[in-house]
Amino acid sequence: MSTKTKEQISKNMKAVHNKDSEIELLLRKELWNRGLRYRKNYRGLIGKPDIVFIGKKIAIFCDSEFWHGFDWETSMRSNRGWNFGYPKSSAQSKETRK
DSSP states (O other): OOOSOHHHHHHHHHHOOSSSOHHHHHHHHHHHHTTOOOEESOTTSTTOOSEEETTTTEEEOOOTTTSTTOOHHHHTTTSTTOBOOOOSSHHHHHHHTO
16 A cells, blocks of 8 residues: 555656657667667557557567566567567566666
8 A cells, every 4th residue: 555645646647758758769769860660659559669660560668667577478468479579587687787
């Protein structure tokens, strides 16, 4: 049970941006400069990935550390054939960040 009031929780949740985060803008700019074209916030897949290469079936979520460790394998099962670019385990992710 949270010790925060409804007003505090509401204020915190309003501060979380679901589009155009700093990390997403940096990645999109670099991809565009390299000539890679993509779709943003694609609604055709569960979770509305931030960046999607439809022809290659690659979806990228730019969620930084806020959602790190979320159980993607369970929630994304219905999108078979797509590569969602998430770490296979928290241990692999920790190794990647070194």
